[in-house]
Amino acid sequence: MSNQNLPTYTLSEMKQEAVCCTPTPILQVRDLAVRYSNKAVLSNVSLDIYQGCITALIGPSGCGKTSFLSTLNRLTDLHPTAEVSGHILFDGQSVFDDTVDVLALRRRIGMIFQRPNPFPLSIRRNLELPLKEHGVRDRYTRQRKIKQALEDVGLWQEVYDRLDGSALSLSGGQQQRLCIARALVLEPEILLMDEPCSALDPIASNVVEKLIMGLRGRYTVVIVTHNLAQARRVANYAGFFWLNERVGKLIEFGHCRQLFEAPTDALTAAYISGVQG
């Protein structure tokens, strides 16, 4: 690789132009509302997620950020009582269309959870299972992709000699990076991250944060975080959610710097300066 400062990512081409200067929306969310058992948790959310950028979602607990993430890959389908209304366009097609292949959609939009959740299988099998599931039959292709994904998250050097050991024997930070590798191995376009560092110690959290920053330009990342400093460090765009009459609302959305340095809404200003929330 020509640029010495960058880790060598091979799964996806590095886009040469500065993507965030000419933003192209990859996800367009309009008037999104979510209800669980007839109780509204999120309403009237409209925003664009830009390709190749990192978008951070901040706000107090319980204001619907996680529900918002789950609508993007239709994980809300799992809740029998969840009702979603509004529109989400992914590459111009509605995510909620009946003709959408949900399994293929989830391959294109990966998700990382708050608690690292590697399967109780070997490290290799954790990565192999999704590949097999999505029809990668050739063993050598699978092995190549597994190695690449582990290199991409900086885990290869740490685990190459114990790939058949249990994934649960890894440390918390390693487990979370394994989960990121498990998502990356499917070559998704978008990665949704739900507080990926909140269950990790500061050092592991730092490693994962660096990793997330390295994803910029190659993947589109939407990250929910309670760590405002982290949001400020990693994100290009930021959205601020707030509970309004017990329903989550998007208060402000814009360039990360603008949101943190010159928020237009008084609530945003109060939250980021630590007065409220």
Next chain:
Amino acid sequence: MAERVFTSVIIACAALVVGALFWVLSDVVSKGFAHISWAFLFSEPLDAGRSGGIAPILVATLWVLVIALVVALPLGLAVAVWLSEFAPKHLRSTNYTRITLDILAGIPSIVYGLFGNAFFTLYLGLGYSLLSGGLTLACMILPVFVRTCESGLRLVDDDWRRGALALGMSRPSAVWHILLPAAQPAILAGLVLGIGRATAETAALLFTSGYVDRMPESLLDSGRVLSVHIYDLSMNVTGGDDAAYGSALVLIILIILLNALAQCSADSWFKRRLNKA
């Protein structure tokens, strides 16, 4: 002081239970051991069981057990998976199914015997046969097996479920590759309970597999299982006590061996699921 009393009461209770068990075991071992020999295991009973051996009885016992397990295991696992993963959770009928299973699990085995006699022996025309007996036992162990496996599956970490689906895995393959292996201890516990109950069953088999002590020639032949043999020797045959003790010891050893076998084979099956390339 109170703590010391409490501790000694608990120790006394434990000693009582272990002591009673040990007493029964030592009684069976001391009186039965002298009677066991290769000839006893491999020859036909003579003089109503007073002399001779238990070969046909062992064969009938194993056949009945095999039939019961072959029918109950796949069926029970399927029902458990349906109840824990696919049945609509908010529907009453799902809950009623569970309650029904719990009630069925508590029904005395002699009632199962009557049902098996009416349904398999008479209605389906299978007669007094190993097949009738095995199927009746299958009905008897199903409820416990289903409920044990189901609660095991429901205890599996929800993070794994969501993780699998977020990777675009289908629900059946999430069940097969992740949830079932993760629920291994519960499935094994259900299996051990089932084997124990089926091997030791007497009442349900009196009406279904019968008590002919000839070597069974086919599954439609009647056959006498070990527990029925012990019952007959100690209740109906004067001078049959020695043979009864010998058979009881064989039965206990058989149950221990079968449990060990179940443990080993389940272990290796799940290990293969966890690590297979």
